Amino acid sequence: MKVTLKIFRYNPETDMKPHYDRFVVEAEATDRILDLLESIKNYQDGTLSYRRSCAHGICGSDAMRINGVNRLACKALVKDVGNKVTVEPILGLPVEKDLIVDMEPFFDHYRSVMPYFVGGEENPKKEQMQSPEDRERFDDTTKCILCAACTTSCPSFWASGEYIGPSAMVNAHRFIFDSRDQAAAERLKILNDQYGVYRCHTIFNCTDACPREIQITKAIGELKKAIVTARLD
Numbered sequence: 001m002k003v004t005l006k007i008f009r010y011n012p013e014t015d016m017k018p019h020y021d022r023f024v025v026e027a028e029a030t031d032r033i034l035d036l037l038e039s040i041k042n043y044q045d046g047t048l049s050y051r052r053s054c055a056h057g058i059c060g061s062d063a064m065r066i067n068g069v070n071r072l073a074c075k076a077l078v079k080d081v082g083n084k085v086t087v088e089p090i091l092g093l094p095v096e097k098d099l100i101v102d103m104e105p106f107f108d109h110y111r112s113v114m115p116y117f118v119g120g121e122e123n124p125k126k127e128q129m130q131s132p133e134d135r136e137r138f139d140d141t142t143k144c145i146l147c148a149a150c151t152t153s154c155p156s157f158w159a160s161g162e163y164i165g166p167s168a169m170v171n172a173h174r175f176i177f178d179s180r181d182q183a184a185a186e187r188l189k190i191l192n193d194q195y196g197v198y199r200c201h202t203i204f205n206c207t208d209a210c211p212r213e214i215q216i217t218k219a220i221g222e223l224k225k226a227i228v229t230a231r232l233d
């Protein structure tokens with residue numbers, strides 16, 4: 001079949017403002033949108049710019065808006081999106097070129113929640129054990145691949161880039177609910193900020209956008225509850 005792609009283009013070095021280019025590509029129903037972008041880049045316009053690496057839904061580098069919905073281009077199939085496809089960069093982050101956005105503001109929020117394990121003893125003599133039930137407590141939030149599909153689908157983030165956003169909260173959740181971690185109170189204090197958990201208005205866009213099917217809104221609800229029940233100095 002023939003698929004028509006309308007693709008957002010912007011090169012800040014040469015363009016006064018963004019525009020859209022149209023390309024027609026011969027495709028199979030089971031081709032991925034990333035395959036079509038590769039075909040355009042290889043055979044029609046080598047200047048088309050986008051990020052991709054693994055091409056298998058693992059690295060999280062090719063999140064983009066496909067027909068108005070945040071998806072990974074390597075997981076979106078032609079048969080699921082149709083033969084007229086609009087491809088745009090994710091919203092709320094500055095566009096660097098075409099479909100590439102500046103991810104630094106997103107990673108600043110990620111870094112702000114201490115997304116690493118904080119142990120107790122400095123050189124423990126034995127392994128810190130954890131029951132299967134305790135491990136299960138944060139299993140869902142270990143699945144994040146930092147693609148930013150959730151954060152950039154959130155109207156609260158569009159309204160203010162200072163909002164920490166769903167992805168950072170997912171990564172905070174992963175450690176706050178780890179029974180071995182010692183820095184939960186510190187992270188909850190960070191999330192109790194004016195740009196923290198209470199900016200979430202339970203819209204569920206993040207949950208719908210997540211390519212790993214993480215129950216993000218549920219995780220944020222658990223963080224809100226933990227803040228209410230924790231004794232924060």
Ligand code: FES
Pocket residue numbers: 051052053054055056057058059060061062072073074075
């Ligand atoms: S290219 Fe790695 S997730 Fe799509």
